[in-house]
Amino acid sequence: MSTILETLNAATSAAFAELGFPEALGATRESDRPDLAPFQCNGAMAAAGVLKKQGHKANPREIAQNIVAKLEGHPAIAELEIAGPGFINIRPAVAALTARAAALAADDKTGATDLPPQKIVIDYGGANVAKPMHVGHLRSAVIGECLKRLLRFQGQTVIGDVHLGDWGLQMGHLITELQDEQPELPYFKASKTSGYPDVSPVTMDDLARLYPAASNKAKSDEARMERSRVATAELQAGREGYRALLGHFIDESIKALKKGYGALGVEFDLWKGEAAVDPLIPDMIEGLKAQGITEEDGGALIIRVEEENEKKDVPPVMLLASSGAVLYHTTDLATLVDRKAEIDPDLILYVVDQRQALHFEQVFRAAVKAGWYKPEQMEHLGFGTMNGKDGKPFKTREGGVLRLEDLIAMMREAAQARLDEAGIGADFPEEERADIADKVGIAALKFADLQNQRTTNYIFDPERFTAFEGKTGPYLLYAAVRIKSILRKATDMGVSAGEIVIEDPAEQNLVLALDGFDRALKAATDKYAPHLLCDHVFRLAQAFSRFYTDCPILAGKTPEPVKASRLALAQTALRQLEHGLNIIGIDAPNRM
C-alpha cells in the first residue's frame, strides 16, 4: 500500500500532466508550513515559469486553480487551498488516514519497503592491533553499524568487515620491543621454526604499553627505528617466530576489540585484516605489471591515476616502496582482490574518516584501471572528527586520547546518577538497574553521534552527551518504555487492540508521522545519512508523546472502541519505534 504522500503525489502529478505540464512539476511534499496543512504542492509557480519561457503569459494562481479543480473530490483529499503566489496546501482526508493506519498496523515492518537486493560489504571499525580503542573509533563503528542495519532492514545482504590494521611497521615495533623486554622467548631464536607455545606471551595491556614505548623511542633513535623496519621486513618475508607472534598479537587484540565493540552493540561478520590478504599481493602485483599499468619511479612501483584536465593533483598509487615494502595502498588493493574472489559484492562502502578521502580516491581509481570494479561499486563514506571545544580532535584534560571504555563508563555513570536522582527503579533488582543505566548511556552516546550529519566535524561536549532530555537517545527510550507500560496495563485490564479509527488531531498527527517511515529510510539510505533516520524517529516519538498527552488510552471514561483503536495505534507506534531504534543501534529496556 502506498503512503499518504505517495497517494497525494500521484494525484497532483496526474493533474499537472492532464494540463499538459511535465508530471514532475506536480510533486507534492511535506509542507514547510505545517500550521496551514500537512502537505503542499508548489508546481504552479514552476509551471508558470515554463509557459513564460515558451512566450505565453501565465498566472501561477490561475494554474493552481485549474489544478485544484482537477483534484476536487479526490477521496484522499479533505481540503485544498491556494495560498500566496500559487502554493497548493493539501489536507488529507481523515478516512485516508484511518485506512493508512490500519495498513501500518497490519504490517510487521510498519510501512518499510524493500530495496532491490544487493550484496554489500561495509568496511568500518578501523581498529588496529595492539592499540586500545579510543573516541576516534566511535564514529566509524556507530555509523557503519547503523548503515549495515539500515540496509539489512530493507532486504539487502550486508557483510560487515572490521578490516583490522594488523600489518606494517607497528608490528615491527611490537616485536622488537617485546624482544628487549623478554629476549628469552622462543620466538626470537632464528634457528627455531616451529613448536611455539599456544598461549600468548602478552596480554592486550602489554601490547598497549609496548607499542607506544617503541614508537616513542624510534622517533628520536634512528637505530631503534631501523630494528623495527628490519623486523617488519622479516615478518613480511615469513619469518616463522615473528609470524607466530603476530598470530598472538592479533588474537589478543581481537578478544579485546570484540569486548569493546560489543559494549557499543557493534558486531562484525568478518574479522579479516591486512595480514590476511598479504599472500595475495605477489600475484596481484604480477597481474598489474602484466596489464602494463604499473611503472617504476625512483625505485618504487607505482600506478599513475591522475586524470586529464583535472584541477586537483592526484598522486600515484604506491604499490611497493623503494625498499620493496608493501604499503597502505597495496593492502587495500589486495583486500579488493580478496573481496572480489570471496564475496563478489555489488557494492563496497568504506566508513572511514574524511581525511582518508584522497587515499580512497587513489585506490578506487587503481581498482577501476585494473578492471576489477566499476567506479560506482566503491564508495568512501567519510565522516568528520569528534572535536573538543577548541575545534581540534578531542583530548582529555590531561591532553591524552579518551579511551572508548572510559567514555562508555562515563555515560553509564551519568545515566545511573539520573536514575538515582529521579528515584526510579529503587525497587528494581540491582542487575536490572545496571542494565538500564547501560542501555540509557549507550543510547545517549550513539544518538548524540548519529544525529549529526555524517560528513561534518562536530564538537564533543560531555554535558550535551550526558543530557537525557530533549532530542536525545533517552527521550526515545522513554517514549518506547511508556508504550510498553501501557501495553502491560492493557493486558492486566483485559483490553485488547481493535479497529483503528482516526479522529483527534493528535491521532492524525501520529499517523502522518508513522507514514514518513519509509521516506526516512529511503532518504537515509540514498545519502548514507543516519541523521535523517534519527530525525524521523525523534519526530515519531514527539508525535506519540503528544498523542499520549491528548488522547487517554485506558482511562475509565474512554469508550471501549476508542480504547481498542488507540491501543492498536500505540502498538503500531511502538513497533515502528523499535524498528527505528534497532537500526540506530539502540535497545530499549522494559522499564526505566
Added chain:
RNA sequence: GCACCGGUAGCUCAGCUGGAUAGAGUACCUGACUACGAAUCAGGGGGUCGGGGGUUCGAAUCCUCCCCGGUGCGCCA
C-alpha cells in the same frame, strides 16, 4: 600553492535537487502531575543564515570574489 569540508538563535545542530513567517534541541520566561510514567506536554521571547556582488517573480540554498576555521596533498597506516 592546489584541492576538499565547514561558518545558520546565547550554545549544539538541522534545512542547501531555490518557494510562504529560516527550524529542532538546549538555555531563559510562562502554564500543565486527585486520567495510562513530568527523562513529559503546551505556549513565549531569541536570527544582518561569515561578508560583497550576480542569476531569479522568489536565494540560507545556484554562480562569483573575499574573510575566518578545519583537513589533505609519493615511498607511515
